[in-house]
Amino acid sequence: MPIIGTIVNSFDNEFGHYQIRYDVGGNGFSVNFTGNNEQYTLSSSQRGGFNEGDYVGTLQTGPGTLVTFTASLTFPFLVATPGTVPIDDGSDGNSGGPSGCNIAITSLSTVAESAPGAANGTLTIVATTANLPISYSINNTTWVSSPVFSSLSGGSGTAYVTDALGCTAQQSYTVTTTPLVFNRLVSSPAIGQSRWSALFNPIIFGYQSATAVPGRKFITKITSGYDGAANVITATHAANLTGYCRADISKYLRTLLLPQDELNYTAINYRDANISASYTVEYKETWDGGSDTDWTSAGDPFYVTYSAMQIGNTTGGNMQPYVTYPGANQANPGKFLNDFKIPVLYTDMPWDISFIYSEKVAGYQLKLGGNGIDVNGNICGSLGESMLLNEDGSALLNEDGSKLLIERQAPGTLLNKLGVNRLRITQNIPANSNWLDVFLFYTDGQGNNIPVTESRRLLLDKSPCNGLPYEYLKWMGPTGGWLYYMLIKNQIHEITTTNPVLMDRYIADYAAADSTQQLISISAKKKITAGKNDIPAYEAEALATLLYSPKVYRLVNAATNTWQGVIIDTTSLKMYQTYGQTGDFEIAFILPEVNVQRA
Known part of the structure; x- marks a missing residue:
């Protein structure tokens, strides 16, 4: 049945209102304008946005009859092109149209x-x-x-x-709609496999609230082992207007660590519980006038060391370069925590080098290996293998004095070896060795030796002082290990006094009086300036970390392992540059205040 009088389009212009329609008559199809029928050229807006030749529409006008309209620039506005084609019955899956449809x-x-x-x-x-x-x-x-x-x-x-x-x-x-996950963890300080962070960098956990309502807050619960009992610290952070909460917990973790040295230098390895710790994190959302949600766990334990990573470090505040991931295809074994390019090993002095014993190494029996290197750079002997850490716990020292216990994920199971360990070289050093290349490794089930740490070259100094005056210092380095150095040079010993408190005396008889004032209290301090000649520039750069170390000790008695805490004079460092990138280094440190009499 033909469709008669169908409107195809309509528009208004300065000539009037137009309805563009087609009618079926005995002489075929025609397009009629309701309005001015004079012939004129239409602008784009007058054409309803169509251009010449544009497809306007195709309509079925009767059984087997199809008409297509295209736009024209002059009167008539539309051109009708009639045709007779079979109508599709829709059996091809399309919704209808002429035969030949393949859309x-x-x-x-x-x-x-x-x-x-x-x-x-x-x-x-x-x-x-x-x-x-x-x-x-x-x-x-x-x-x-x-x-x-x-x-x-x-x-x-x-x-x-x-x-x-x-x-x-x-x-x-x-x-579909992604459902809101209430209180989801969107970021943590972990990078790749490393869950170890430097204490003095931001340690950030990111939470996302399901509802971005101002005033919403998150509570973070930090749990760490202490003398075998769980200690809990809580911190509160507010979310922003999008519901994201940036929780930096580094300042709270500082209560877990302190730069205090309790090593007695009597064993090969020692876990320094003062400068590393593990902790777990749980979080929940809370708000004024509302009820707290249940705690959500952030997963496996995280770890922190007494370190301060520097700007430009590719892993930010994460300790990834120093964490070991054992395996036959391991490309970059963990670095030792030592800021010297070539640390000096003083064989007759207290000395150690630190490394991170991570959760990834748990279950492996670590061994110390190494080679002696002679003055020509050739291997002159092996240091020999020495078993370092056994899973039965027999090799770990200071278990009785440990405070920050680092735990497995399973409750009650302790890995007392995890954390920062300090390694001492006590084996017989091969004769004629000028350097030692030391490393840690384990042996797999096929008998292959798999490296756990980098191979680090140490400079041997067997008679460091040679009878000369010296000052042997140790301090906490930026990467979180203890550093050692001996300064041998003509020294300057000074004593300074400050804060004198005087009392004026009343004198009745000047002939018999001894003075008009009396000193009743004063502060006195000793200062030592020491240094070393002809050291490389890179060595001086590591020595400069003395200026901002939180803890510096000087050795008072090597036989009894007695150390004295000192304060570095931060204005005293001098480096006198000479040829060949070497120079003389000098620094001053202040000894503990002298105990003086008071009047």
Whole structure:
């Protein structure tokens, strides 16, 4: 049955209101304008946005009859092109149209709405046809040339496509909605496999609130072992307007560590419980007038060392370069915690070098290995293998004095070896050795030696002082290990007094009086300036860390292992540059205050 009087388009211009329609008459098809019928050239806006030759629409006017309208620049506005073609019965899966229709939707892909009400889902329609162009719609009313629809809310709908012949196809789709996860952890200080952080860098846990409401806060619960009992610290941080909370807990972890040295230098290795600790984190959201949510765990334990990583470090405040990941294909074994390029090993003095014994090494029996290197750079003998750490716990020292116990994930199971360990070289050093290359390793089930740490070269100094005046210092380095150095040079010993308190005396008889004032109290301090000649510039750079070390000791008696805490004069460092990138180094330190009599 023919459709008579169908409106194709309408628009208004200065000539009036136009309804563009087609009528079926005995002489074929015609397009009529309601309004001024004078012939004139229409502008783009007057043409309703169409350009000459644009496809306007295709309508079925009767059984087997199809008419297509294209735009014209002059009167009449539309050109009707009638034709007689068979009508498709829809058996090919399309929704109808002339025979020869081959349009099809081959795939639909969606991106979920990120949260309820976010309206940021997307739909992409992939369709094919031999009769381009293709138009796309998701409401069967508004058609566009782009197959991508954005800003969609979650839910189901129908995708429609049509081509130049008016052939159509449709297919249902669903944009899912990502459910809100209440109190989810979005970031932690872990990098890759490393869960170890430097204490004096930001240690940040990021939480995301399900509802971005101002005033929402997160409580972080930090649990660490102490003398075998669980100690708990809590910290509160506020979320921003998007619901994200940046919880920096570094200042709270500082209560777990202190730069105090309790090593007695009597064993090969010693876990320094003062400068490393493990902790677990739980968090929950809270707000004024509301109820707290349940605690959510951040997972396996995290670890912290008494370190301060510098700007430019590729892993930020994470200790990844110093953490070992054992395996046959390990590319970069863990570094030793020593800031000297070539540390000096003083064989007749208290000395050690630190490394991190991480949770990744648990279960491996570590061994110390190394080679002596002669003055020509050739290997002159092996240091020999020495068993370092056994899982049965027999080799770990200071278990009775440990305070910060580092725990396995399983409750009650302790790995007393985890943390910063200090290694001493006590084996017989090969004769004619000028250097030692030392490293840690384990032997796998196939008998292969697998490196655990880097091979570090040490400079041997067997008679460091040679009877000359010396000062032997140890201090906490930026990477978290203890550093040692002997300064041998003409020394300057000074004593300074400050804060004198005087009392004026009343004198009645000047002839018999001894003075008009009396000193009743004063402060006195000794200062020693020491140094060393002809040291490389890179060695002086490591020595400069004395200036900002939190703890510096001088050796008072090597036989009894007696040390004295000193304060570095921060204005005293001098480096006299000479040729060959070497120079003379000099620094002063202040001894503990002299105990003086008081009047």
